[in-house]
Amino acid sequence: MQPDPLTSPDTLSAALAETAYLADDGLATVTWLAHRLQRPLLLEGEPGTGKTALAESVAQLQGVPLIRLQCYEGIEASQALYDWDFPRQILHLRAVEALARDAAGGPEVSELEAELFDERFLQARPVLRALREAPCVLLVDEIDRADDEFEAFLLEVLSTWSVSIPELGVVAAATPPFVVLTSNRTRELHDALKRRCLYHWIEHPGLERELSIVRARLPEVEETLARDVVGLVQQLRGEEDLVKPPGVAETLDWTRALTALGQSRLDPEVAAATMGAAVKYREDAERVRVALDRMLTR
Numbered sequence: 001m002q003p004d005p006l007t008s009p010d011t012l013s014a015a016l017a018e019t020a021y022l023a024d025d026g027l028a029t030v031t032w033l034a035h036r037l038q039r040p041l042l043l044e045g046e047p048g049t050g051k052t053a054l055a056e057s058v059a060q061l062q063g064v065p066l067i068r069l070q071c072y073e074g075i076e077a078s079q080a081l082y083d084w085d086f087p088r089q090i091l092h093l094r095a096v097e098a099l100a101r102d103a104a105g106g107p108e109v110s111e112l113e114a115e116l117f118d119e120r121f122l123q124a125r126p127v128l129r130a131l132r133e134a135p136c137v138l139l140v141d142e143i144d145r146a147d148d149e150f151e152a153f154l155l156e157v158l159s160t161w162s163v164s165i166p167e168l169g170v171v172a173a174a175t176p177p178f179v180v181l182t183s184n185r186t187r188e189l190h191d192a193l194k195r196r197c198l199y200h201w202i203e204h205p206g207l208e209r210e211l212s213i214v215r216a217r218l219p220e221v222e223e224t225l226a227r228d229v230v231g232l233v234q235q236l237r238g239e240e241d242l243v244k245p246p247g248v249a250e251t252l253d254w255t256r257a258l259t260a261l262g263q264s265r266l267d268p269e270v271a272a273a274t275m276g277a278a279v280k281y282r283e284d285a286e287r288v289r290v291a292l293d294r295m296l297t298r
Helices: 009-018 025-037 051-062 086-102 109-116 126-133 148-160 191-196 207-217 223-239 248-260 268-277 282-296
Strands: 041-045 066-070 082-084 122-124 137-141 162-165 169-172 178-183 198-202
Touching: 009 025, 009 051, 025 041, 025 051, 025 198, 041 051, 051 066, 051 137, 051 178, 066 126, 086 109, 122 126, 126 137, 126 148, 126 162, 126 169, 148 162, 148 191, 207 223, 207 248, 223 248, 223 282, 248 268, 268 282
Parallel strands: 041 178, 041 198, 066 137, 137 178
Antiparallel strands: 082 122, 162 169
């Protein structure tokens, strides 16, 4: 029998490493505590630092479903919770009306209303699915993109682990899902939500840790190429005034692109031709292109 990966922060860190996710001691500890205390985990940091990947790895090592709610500007509770399948309800209503014309009498209005709001017409969205399907991992991605009202709704759910559906009653989780919320800090979240969660800020990794991540995620990549790419990305984060410095996700994408081209080393010409895998703004591309010769000859 496999040992429980969540018996301690150390076993969790080792188990995450087997999924190619390398967590430092602070992140492994707060993740373990969030699971042990059944508290949501709020992760903030620059894009591409591995916030979403942590939720994916926890779901993988536990062997439970990952249910993802992608937040965006204007998202409403119905997109997170549930909705009714109106086209199917209308078809059902027409079918009942057709049967009533062919038979004596028909169903009572109250009976018909009950049928229309039956479980079979309910469309469960991520939050409701997580409450019903727990144990699972619920990933609320980029919560900072949602507005205050949605944040308040989510806080209520995370406080009670239940929701009320007027037509069906209260749905409560038998086991609270493991909830990971991510934020790129495009706006400040409210204190009430932060108090409900355990919090961790994920920094960009240092050179050796990022190199270890590349090796774990892309074991087929040559050592020299991995070190060239990681070294260049580290310089871009530290020296260049970029609109959006590349994250670990961009490091991996750039390495994959160079491997697909059959490269074993990174030179200025190849770097300039492939930088679109890591640099996403025109202004950043111009700055990087000017600095490539200097950076790659260090």
